[in-house]
Amino acid sequence: MKKTLIIGAGGVGNVVAFKCAMNVQTFGNITLASRTVSKCDTIATNVKEKTGVTLSTATVDADSVSELVELINTTQADIVINVALPYQDLTIMDACTQTGVDYLDTANYEHPDTAKFEYKEQWAKDQQFKDANIMALLGSGFDPGVTNVFCAYAQKHYFDEIHTIDILDCNAGDHGYPFATNFNPEINLREVSAKGRYWENGSWIETDPMEIKQVWDYPEVGPKDSYLLYHEEMESLIKHIKGLKRIRFFMTFGESYLTHMKCLENVGMLGIKSVEHKGQKIIPMEFLATLLPDPASLGPRTKGKTNIGIFAKGVKDGVEKTVYIYQITDHESCYAEVLSQGVSYTTGVPAMIGAKLMLEGTWQAKGVYNMEQFNPDPFMDELMTQGLPWKVMELDANDTRRVDT
Numbered sequence: 001m002k003k004t005l006i007i008g009a010g011g012v013g014n015v016v017a018f019k020c021a022m023n024v025q026t027f028g029n030i031t032l033a034s035r036t037v038s039k040c041d042t043i044a045t046n047v048k049e050k051t052g053v054t055l056s057t058a059t060v061d062a063d064s065v066s067e068l069v070e071l072i073n074t075t076q077a078d079i080v081i082n083v084a085l086p087y088q089d090l091t092i093m094d095a096c097t098q099t100g101v102d103y104l105d106t107a108n109y110e111h112p113d114t115a116k117f118e119y120k121e122q123w124a125k126d127q128q129f130k131d132a133n134i135m136a137l138l139g140s141g142f143d144p145g146v147t148n149v150f151c152a153y154a155q156k157h158y159f160d161e162i163h164t165i166d167i168l169d170c171n172a173g174d175h176g177y178p179f180a181t182n183f184n185p186e187i188n189l190r191e192v193s194a195k196g197r198y199w200e201n202g203s204w205i206e207t208d209p210m211e212i213k214q215v216w217d218y219p220e221v222g223p224k225d226s227y228l229l230y231h232e233e234m235e236s237l238i239k240h241i242k243g244l245k246r247i248r249f250f251m252t253f254g255e256s257y258l259t260h261m262k263c264l265e266n267v268g269m270l271g272i273k274s275v276e277h278k279g280q281k282i283i284p285m286e287f288l289a290t291l292l293p294d295p296a297s298l299g300p301r302t303k304g305k306t307n308i309g310i311f312a313k314g315v316k317d318g319v320e321k322t323v324y325i326y327q328i329t330d331h332e333s334c335y336a337e338v339l340s341q342g343v344s345y346t347t348g349v350p351a352m353i354g355a356k357l358m359l360e361g362t363w364q365a366k367g368v369y370n371m372e373q374f375n376p377d378p379f380m381d382e383l384m385t386q387g388l389p390w391k392v393m394e395l396d397a398n399d400t401r402r403v404d405t
């Protein structure tokens with residue numbers, strides 16, 4: 001029987017734990033470990049109640065390679081699913097190569113002191129993984145993750161060459177709080193307050209944060225203000241999608257979210273350098289994260305839908321065409337199934353699917369890989385049956401989902 005180690009017991013860890021338990025025939029003995037073991041125990045109790053599957057729990061500091069190595073050896077894991085924070089990616093990868101165990105994550109490495117995320121340091125471990133005869137699958141969430149697989153699927157089935165891709169991430173959910181983030185507040189706010197960036201004709205073009213706004217019309221949601229952000233999947237997609245000339249990423253934000261964020265930024269609350277406060281050093285962003293609602297607590301309050309997809313234009317047999325592949329998730333249905341809101345759900349389900357394909361040997365290779373490097377078909381099939389059904393719209397070349405053109 002296989003053995004699975006999940007690290008991280010936040011919103012995403014909860015969904016991964018549930019979904020692995022629902023696929024226990026693949027995942028076998030499942031251990032959920034995190035810094036705060038009581039969070040693992042609560043999830044394990046809920047999973048047992050709803051699925052009948054017993055999870056083991058453990059405490060680990062994932063910043064410590066030696067603690068991780070000890071835990072991996074104790075659990076005899078066949079795979080480590082990292083759904084802690086991006087800061088832990090490198091230590092967990094090192095522990096995997098030391099113990100010879102496959103690795104998967106959902107977000108690329110970030111240094112705590114620099115709000116910059118890129119694959120450089122994780123890709124640099126490719127030889128280390130090859131030498132250890134194991135595999136790392138990077139970014140197996142929704143975006144990155146499913147969006148990469150959508151691009152690979154479009155390339156395989158709809159185009160000879162894709163020329164432009166717009167990744168469109170719409171969360172039309174409402175949790176009723178004036179301001180809260182749907183996943184880890186620190187990671188989320190670092191991402192959206194950073195400069196925007198997109199890639200065109202071989203170069204990265206930088207924009208001010210939220211400088212470019214477009215209104216896209218999302219099926220089952222409607223038109224929404226969408227802002228250009230830098231997002232990590234673009235860095236690997238420009239390497240792997242044939243003939244690409246431009247790739248951009250847009251995310252929806254409401255007026256209230258942006259006003260709160262601007263205000264917090266203006267008063268210094270998004271700072272990531274420590275400041276002196278009454279004789280103590282505090283990092284403003286960390287303090288803000290303490291004040292904000294825990295994303296895992298948004299589940300019972302969140303209503304509405306997410307709609308995330310890719311809008312690709314290119315040529316097939318000499319004819320220009322446009323394809324839109326997207327997935328819609330309902331927050332309340334997620335809560336009914338696994339006690340989670342939709343953003344954690346849409347991240348946790350693909351993490352489970354990536355790990356399932358690795359454990360079953362369907363996606364297997366030695367070294368460090370991004371999602372679009374594998375055959376997208378088995379992943380797309382799993383999405384259909386594991387809770388994230390998707391749709392394809394074939395549009396004529398001039399069609400656009402944008403309403404402000």
Ligand code: NDP
Pocket residue numbers: 007008009010011012013033034035036039060061062063083084085086088106107139140141142143144145182183184185187295296343344346347
């Ligand atoms: P949360 O903050 O809710 O949970 C993070 C978990 O990691 C917590 O249980 C936390 O423990 C644990 N943790 C943090 N540091 C350590 C450490 N040093 N050792 C052990 N455990 C640690 O985050 P989310 O669940 O919202 O997000 C999880 C991951 O998913 C993040 O990397 C995020 O970037 C990624 N993500 C990816 C998306 C995608 O589509 N690709 C979308 C959304 C999120 P404690 O409880 O003690 O703080």
